[in-house]
Amino acid sequence: MVPPAATRHLTRDALYQPGETALLLVDMQKAFLNPPTEKPGAFNFGPYFYEHTSAVTVPNAVKVLKAARENGVEVLHTTIQSLTEDGRDRSLDHKLGGIHVGPTDPDADPVEPLAPKGDEIVIKKTSSGVFNSTNIDYILRNIGIKYLVIAGILTDQCVDMAVRDAADRGYFVTCISDACAAPTRERHEGALSAFGGYCWTTDSDTMAFTKNFIQEHLINVNHITPPVLEQLKGINLRQIYRMIDATNDGLVTPFEQWLQQLGLIPDYVRILENHLSIVL
Template sequence: MKQRSALVIIDVQNGVLDGEAPVQGTSALLANIGALLSCARDRGVPVIHVQDDEVGEAGSAAWDIHASIAPAGGEERVRKLACDAFFETDLAARLERLGVDHLVVAGCKTEFCVDTTCRRAVTLGFGVTLAADAHGTSDSPALPAAAIVAHHNRLLDGFGVMVAGRPCEIRAVPIAQIEL
């Protein structure tokens, strides 16, 4: 059975990218997310933008999604207050309504919202493709951002569970190899 995918872009907000702990490599990150977004739009793949309501006041410049990947007409937005984009949101219901069983995930920040949302998605029965070169984060006191991204790509690749008798897992794949 062919999977029905959706592109889920997490927290690519101005206040995350340029905030107190800025995301590293934003130019490449935005270009890669933009390439996925363009492909999804061209192929009619549903796009869902996730926004963290704790990043600035709703409607502020910090809260807004970066202009280069801003939602187009008909693209959905999910507002959240936790790292898990499914927690106390209607994301799962929206995906169900769209007939989606596979997510392509990109966005910010790798070790927080991207990781948590990917892990939760598989436990809810979704297959996940983590766009290995389209998620990013900030340097931490322990590791530079690039090492955090590389570590999570390796850590999450192959993570999965059996749900209703079928395997649901995460695959970390560069955007050049992702088919939407």
């Protein structure tokens, strides 16, 4: 089926635009990520979850957060936190599930490596879906956001709802798979596999390599001179992907020809592919 002309150019992995992109960190808070305690009402997602989030999820989220801040991307944090001490303002699901983080509970705050800085926006919610129980859509539209990058927990619950609801509201959504987590690997992978056309699913390494990628990672290649770096710094990494010969058939693409004309090493594209382990 041929798509209508009005939508033929649209794609979930559209290039990000300056000033129109935001990073949304979902519920990366102490109440859920710190190891379980004997405190009444404390959460316990099991050994796998705490080992995985400590070793993989949080470090990858930190990597993406750092890249976002360095490139002027708007950063928003959501936390599950009631407005009332007894939690009467919570959603029915949270009441039935016993999910309650009080308004003065310090465990409502994001974990220290992901703590908000400056005037980064923190949105408190009392349901799984941030678009259903907060004014985040209003906030994003006021800021001018069209591209939403999402990471957080739990992949198959609050992250899942954020991805789908954002897509339904017309945002171009990206989910950072290795900066998300669920109580089990199966639940995490099941959620990711079900996202389908709702979002572009990628990893933290791909997202963290921003416009400074070439300068930071290939600065020691003798053929790359400062003037060349200046020409390359403005290239979005996804533009590079699209210009690479995806078939790997040995043919020289126009992009590779351009790189060679600039004095870059002939196997430059191969370095990019190997370094990022990207399957094109």
